[in-house]
Amino acid sequence: MSAYKNSVCFNEARRVAIFGGTHGNEMSGVTLVNLWVKNSAEIQRKGVETKPFIANPKAVEKCTRYVDTDLNRAFSPENLSAPGGDDLPYEVQRAQEINRIFGPKGSPEAYDVIFDLHNTTSNMGCTLILESSKDHFNLQMMNYIKKAITPASCLVLLNEHPLLKYSTSRSVAKHPVGLEVGPQPQGVLRSNIFEAMRVILKHALDFIELFNEGMEFPPCTVEVFWVSERIDYPRDANGNIIAMVHPNLQDCDWEPLNPGDPMFQTFDGKTIHYQGSGTVYPTFINEAAYYEKQQAFVTTRRETLVASAIRKA
Numbered sequence: 001m002s003a004y005k006n007s008v009c010f011n012e013a014r015r016v017a018i019f020g021g022t023h024g025n026e027m028s029g030v031t032l033v034n035l036w037v038k039n040s041a042e043i044q045r046k047g048v049e050t051k052p053f054i055a056n057p058k059a060v061e062k063c064t065r066y067v068d069t070d071l072n073r074a075f076s077p078e079n080l081s082a083p084g085g086d087d088l089p090y091e092v093q094r095a096q097e098i099n100r101i102f103g104p105k106g107s108p109e110a111y112d113v114i115f116d117l118h119n120t121t122s123n124m125g126c127t128l129i130l131e132s133s134k135d136h137f138n139l140q141m142m143n144y145i146k147k148a149i150t151p152a153s154c155l156v157l158l159n160e161h162p163l164l165k166y167s168t169s170r171s172v173a174k175h176p177v178g179l180e181v182g183p184q185p186q187g188v189l190r191s192n193i194f195e196a197m198r199v200i201l202k203h204a205l206d207f208i209e210l211f212n213e214g215m216e217f218p219p220c221t222v223e224v225f226w227v228s229e230r231i232d233y234p235r236d237a238n239g240n241i242i243a244m245v246h247p248n249l250q251d252c253d254w255e256p257l258n259p260g261d262p263m264f265q266t267f268d269g270k271t272i273h274y275q276g277s278g279t280v281y282p283t284f285i286n287e288a289a290y291y292e293k294q295q296a297f298v299t300t301r302r303e304t305l306v307a308s309a310i311r312k313a
């Protein structure tokens with residue numbers, strides 16, 4: 001039957017959703033999803049039902065990240081089972097609603113794939129975000145997309161960390177995929193960023209169609225950047241920021257940062273150096289939405305993962 005030994009089987013991915021506006025001020029995803037709600041021809045594929053969906057309509061209306069609390073942190077078991085109805089924060093109510101429509105999270109009824117479209121103010125380019133190093137379906141999808149968009153490139157950020165992982169909107173699906181494209185200011189549309197996002201989605205949906213048609217994908221390797229540490233801005237005793245991202249680091253997402261390299265510049269011009277033990281790859285450098293989260297950037301380690309061959313069950 002299979003051309004490869006140890007091929008991992010997955011069910012066909014028949015139910016796919018594309019979320020835009022999980023954050024209401026990230027305009028590429030909001031705009032693409034609104035377009036596709038009007039006319040979904042571009043995102044339909046044989047044997048797949050793809051649903052475009054505005055995840056946080058109230059935040060989109062106000063062009064703000066969220067109304068009460070960050071929707072992309074709201075899908076914890078506690079929130080999803082919280083009683084309280086109308087008294088709950090808006091985004092917790094919305095998370096419960098999304099979980100009813102696309103989940104329940106962790107159940108066999110859940111959607112197969114959710115693509116969640118985000119923009120960053122950081123100079124990250126095209127970034128696909130995964131939550132598990134063991135999801136061979138998603139790893140194969142990453143390999144397919146990377147090859148398909150050559151000579152353009154996209155990197156894979158793996159957010160699998162006991163403390164830094166958070167409960168995302170897309171985590172409701174069996175195979176959650178984040179797509180983060182930048183740099184783009186909040187509330188702004190840039191054509192290059194919009195088009196880059198659109199192209200990635202096209203290839204991702206092509207992959208799903210091919211998989212459902214029975215194509216087998218041979219074993220491969222995928223380079224990932226594995227989240228390792230959150231770095232906050234230097235602060236005074238009152239919690240106020242006392243330094244900015246150093247000019248040598250600003251916009252240098254994914255470039256190696258070595259012990260001793262400049263990291264921050266204080267308001268009186270002093271340089272603060274990176275004190276880690278080895279080379280890391282910083283990303284989400286100076287992301288606007290992360291000031292409230294006490295995060296100046298996140299460090300990652302570069303690793304090569306092996307993806308097993310996959311085929312449909």
Ligand SMILES: CC(=O)N[C@@H](CC(=O)O)C(=O)O
Pocket residue numbers: 023072118119120121129159168178180287289
């Ligand atoms: C800038 C931004 O919103 N980034 C996303 C990343 C993700 O989707 O995992 C977030 O913090 O929710």
Ligand SMILES: [Zn+2]
Pocket residue numbers: 022023026117118119
């Ligand atoms: Zn976002």
